[in-house]
C-alpha cells in the first residue's frame with residue numbers, strides 16, 4: 001500500500017526524506033539540516049528553513065506564524 005506522491009511528500013515531510021528548505025526548496029547538504037538552519041514545527045510537522053530564508057523570516061518564525069502566511 002504505497003500511495004506516496006510528490007505532493008503528499010511535500011505536505012508531510014518524514015525523517016527518512018531528504019531535508020529541503022520549506023520556503024525556497026534548497027536541499028540540505030548531506031540530507032541533514034546544518035545548525036544554521038531553523039526547524040519550525042507547525043501543526044505537528046517539521047519544517048526546515050535554510051540560513052537565508054531563516055534570516056529573512058526570523059521575525060515571522062519567532063512569532064510562530066504559519067509558513068503559509070508568507
Ligand SMILES: [Zn+2]
Nearest residue numbers: 021024050053
Ligand atoms: Zn530557503
